[in-house]
Amino acid sequence: MLEVKDLHVTVEGSEILKGLTLTINAGEVHAIMGPNGAGKSTLSAVIAGKDGYEVTQGTVTFEGQDVLEMEIEERARKGLLLGFQYPVEIPGVKNIYLLKAALNAKREAEGLGEIPAPEFMKLIKEKVAFMKMDTSFLQRAVNEGFSGGEKKRNEILQMLVLQPRLAMLDEIDSGLDIDAMKVVADGVNSLRAEDRAILLVTHYQRLLDYIVPDRVHVLVDGRIVKSGDAELARELEARGYDWVLEETAA
Numbered sequence: 607m608l609e610v611k612d613l614h615v616t617v618e619g620s621e622i623l624k625g626l627t628l629t630i631n632a633g634e635v636h637a638i639m640g641p642n643g644a645g646k647s648t649l650s651a652v653i654a655g656k657d658g659y660e661v662t663q664g665t666v667t668f669e670g671q672d673v674l675e676m677e678i679e680e681r682a683r684k685g686l687l688l689g690f691q692y693p694v695e696i697p698g699v700k701n702i703y704l705l706k707a708a709l710n711a712k713r714e715a716e717g718l719g720e721i722p723a724p725e726f727m728k729l730i731k732e733k734v735a736f737m738k739m740d741t742s743f744l745q746r747a748v749n750e751g752f753s754g755g756e757k758k759r760n761e762i763l764q765m766l767v768l769q770p771r772l773a774m775l776d777e778i779d780s781g782l783d784i785d786a787m788k789v790v791a792d793g794v795n796s797l798r799a800e801d802r803a804i805l806l807v808t809h810y811q812r813l814l815d816y817i818v819p820d821r822v823h824v825l826v827d828g829r830i831v832k833s834g835d836a837e838l839a840r841e842l843e844a845r846g847y848d849w850v851l852e853e854t855a856a
């Protein structure tokens with residue numbers, strides 16, 4: 607589904623990704639782990655098409671199509687969706703309108719018409735309940751005054767409504783208490799599907815007890831230096847990253 611080959615990315619003149627290669631198949635959940643500053647957020651941002659990243663070498667393809675040639679909106683329409691690492695506040699725009707607009711943009715791209723209001727309300731109520739959120743949440747401006755946990759729930763709510771093909775979630779576990787993390791993990795697990803892939807960026811293993819990944823990759827200094835299954839995440843939790851670095855150096 608997604609193929610990243612020898613990706614080199616520069617941010618403000620310094621090379622952050624230095625030849626990153628990664629293949630994600632449909633139906634899989636991949637976790638990217640690694641020390642701070644390794645380039646984890648840069649990877650998902652480049653795939654999603656955020657500004658400020660210069661690709662100097664390498665390719666990214668999604669179902670055989672060149673992602674790097676696509677505008678950010680086109681990537682979203684194709685179902686490449688990145689949640690926000692630190693979701694921004696959007697003053698004045700009600701959450702429910704943003705969700706509806708995003709869903710209708712997606713439906714338009716699929717040749718469907720606008721979602722009928724009753725159908726949308728049914729869908730949104732179901733997803734809000736699933737995320738154990740209060741419906742009053744929908745009437746609030748996007749992320750304005752949301753707690754850290756509410757922002758994360760909202761991020762997953764967006765994914766549940768928009769049903770992306772490739773869901774990229776960057777540190778959805780940061781700042782969550784254990785109950786909120788379980789709700790967020792249930793949301794992510796409910797997204798698992800044969801025609802969808804999930805890319806989780808996480809600094810800690812804890813989340814991966816609840817969302818068990820098919821593949822775990824260690825990203826250090828702009829490259830994936832080791833890959834394995836869920837067991838690798840537990841090993842990293844127990845032993846840290848130094849042994850991986852030593853192994854790589856050797």
Ligand code: ADP
Pocket residue numbers: 617618622640641642643644645646647648649658
């Ligand atoms: P991670 O998510 O693994 O912690 P990032 O991808 O956020 O790492 O950052 C990798 C490196 O790139 C860091 O050294 C960071 O300071 C730098 N970096 C990322 N984004 C920017 C930016 N917009 N401007 C300048 N430097 C950046």
Ligand code: MG
Pocket residue numbers: 612614624625663
């Ligand atoms: Mg190279």
Ligand code: MG
Pocket residue numbers: 646647648
């Ligand atoms: Mg990051």
